[in-house]
Amino acid sequence: AQSVSQHNHHVILSEAASLELGCNYSYGGTVNLFWYVQYPGQHLQLLLKYFSGDPLVKGIKGFEAEFIKSKFSFNLRKPSVQWSDTAEYFCAVNALSSDMRFGAGTRLTVKP
Amino acid sequence: GAVVSQHPSWVICKSGTSVKIECRSLDFQATTMFWYRQFPKQSLMLMATSNEGSKATYEQGVEKDKFLINHASLTLSTLTVTSAHPEDSSFYICSAVDRGNYGYTFGSGTRLTVV
Numbered sequence: 001a002q003s004v005s006q007h008n009h010h011v012i013l014s015e016a017a018s019l020e021l022g023c024n025y026s027y028g029g030t031v032n033l034f035w036y037v038q039y040p041g042q043h044l045q046l047l048l049k050y051f052s053g054d055p056l057v058k059g060i061k062g063f064e065a066e067f068i069k070s071k072f073s074f075n076l077r078k079p080s081v082q083w084s085d086t087a088e089y090f091c092a093v094n095a096l097s098s099d100m101r102f103g104a105g106t107r108l109t110v111k112p
Numbered sequence: 113g114a115v116v117s118q119h120p121s122w123v124i125c126k127s128g129t130s131v132k133i134e135c136r137s138l139d140f141q142a143t144t145m146f147w148y149r150q151f152p153k154q155s156l157m158l159m160a161t162s163n164e165g166s167k168a169t170y171e172q173g174v175e176k177d178k179f180l181i182n183h184a185s186l187t188l189s190t191l192t193v194t195s196a197h198p199e200d201s202s203f204y205i206c207s208a209v210d211r212g213n214y215g216y217t218f219g220s221g222t223r224l225t226v227v
Contacts, residue, residue: 032153034155036155036156038207038216041144041209043146043148043158043161044146044148044156044158044207046155046156049155051153088216090216090218092156094150099150099203099221099223100150100156100203100205100221101220101221102218105216105217
């Protein structure tokens with residue numbers, strides 16, 4: 001069955017630490033990939049997306065993600081996190097023949 | 113973990129009819145639920161924010177008379193697409209906020225096709 005896996009349920013970092021959140025999917029064929037962030041009390045915001053082209057995608061707020069097709073992965077990275085990055089992060093995958101599916105989410109807590 | 117059940121997962125209806133989509137939190141209380149819509153090859157678009165016991169807050173450009181949202185209890189929010197037209201065909205997904213620990217959980221989505 002098609003699925004999206006986020007490896008970490010809860011990540012705790014200190015400010016200025018580097019971040020990498022894992023995302024793997026099990027779709028075959030062409031996919032569109034997304035990372036969303038949801039701050040407390042707010043709706044989803046799109047961080048970045050990959051449809052085609054350069055597999056290293058840069059998004060808002062200093063986030064980037066790399067699509068590695070051979071590993072079915074789309075990990076999110078940020079070189080130096082801030083306290084304001086505390087939020088929940090969702091990876092989502094949208095195959096051309098199916099609807100969007102979300103990972104379970106990773107809660108990021110950044111200690112000041 | 114928290115589970116959100118969204119029903120139906122897919123529905124086909126005739127133009128002019130109404131369709132109700134349910135979003136139910138199974139093991140937690142959700143004071144807030146969000147309804148999104150995804151257009152082909154695009155990211156999600158927030159339609160409305162639904163708070164238990166009060167009127168939903170709609171995003172600009174979303175017709176509140178067409179997309180009726182009811183959040184009558186802490187475990188259920190419904191989206192009713194009234195007088196559906198083919199352009200309403202889309203993928204609709206909800207998410208619910210667990211007020212206990214602010215975690216968000218998504219439903220599995222509803223594929224609506226209006227013919």
